[in-house]
Amino acid sequence: MKVKEVADLVGISVRTLHHYDHIGLLTPEETTESGYRIYSDRDLEMLQQVLFFKELGLPLKKIKEIINSPSFDKKEALELHRKMLLEKRSRMDKMIATIDKTIQHSKGEINISDKEKFEGFDFSHNPYEQEARARFGDKAVGESNSKLGKMSKEQIKSMGADFDAIYKDLAAIRHQAPESDEAQAAIKVWYDYLNKIGSYSLDAFKGLGQMYVEDERFTKNIDKYGEGLAVFMRDSMAVYADENRE
Incomplete structure (x- = not known):
């Protein structure tokens, strides 16, 4: 099957499949002379595994490690x-x-x-919220406020313009896959900028993205730039954090 056929069959974007190929997570067994990717039955089985693991919340980097391990057993994975x-x-x-x-x-x-x-509520499956609130709420905000306090009115105004430009750039691509190269390049700009005014670890950055959706105040302000931007940023920040750990 060609990449477009697989994308239509599974319900994911062609860009996502290209990204999986690019990072070595799922590379089709065959490529035609004209450059078309051809997915075999084995490739489709592996894609199913990838999506199952993703549904369980595992980052792509970890999924790659698991399915490429010599001890990986598809039957055991399916049972899990x-x-x-x-x-x-x-x-x-x-x-x-x-x-x-x-x-x-x-x-x-x-x-x-x-x-x-x-009954039925279980918040133990959100491992980032507590850490994010601790790190973002204390360390990062404290350092950010300290730096802001030393800025002139002109510098603060300039920073506001920078924020506005970054959000607009992200809003323009919010319909793309969060793991796409363009989305990841744009979210890196946000990560780098935040670390100019604070100190954000990858975990804190990922947790901050969670807060963009979980805290309606964040969502309301961010989505002024485009509906769905907060969710897109959360997902893109999660991918960036997971893919850039050492």
Whole structure:
């Protein structure tokens, strides 16, 4: 199958498949004389594995390490995927049941306890939030405020213009795949700029992206430049952080 056919079959972009090839995550077994990538059945099986691992929240760099390991066993991987997805489905079922009970409660049909109102919620699967709030909230903001306090009005005005330009550039490409070369080049500009006014580790940068979506104040301000920009930045920042760890 050609790359466009695979993209249509799977529901991902051609750019994403090109990116997987570029980073050595999934390179088609065959390329025609005219340069077309040809995906074999084996390539499709590996793509399925990649997307399963991605669904479980693993970064592309880690997925590459796993599937290229001599000890990688597709059958064992599928069993792991199944187990994790069953756990995820179980959590979803509990949350649906909680919603149903809450609807009945709001109609006066049943009474539910405060504890029952939150059955199914599990925030332990967001490992970045606590670290992001600690690092971003304390260290990075403290250093940023210190630097801002030493700036002149002209410098602050110039910085505001820089922020505006970066957001506009990102908004212009927000419909592209976060892992695309263009998205990653643009988000690197944001990472480098932030580190001019603060101190952001890759983990803190990734956590900051999470906050862009989880905190509606961030989302509202960022999406003024284009609807969906906050989500695009979150995803692009996550890819950048995961792909640039040593």
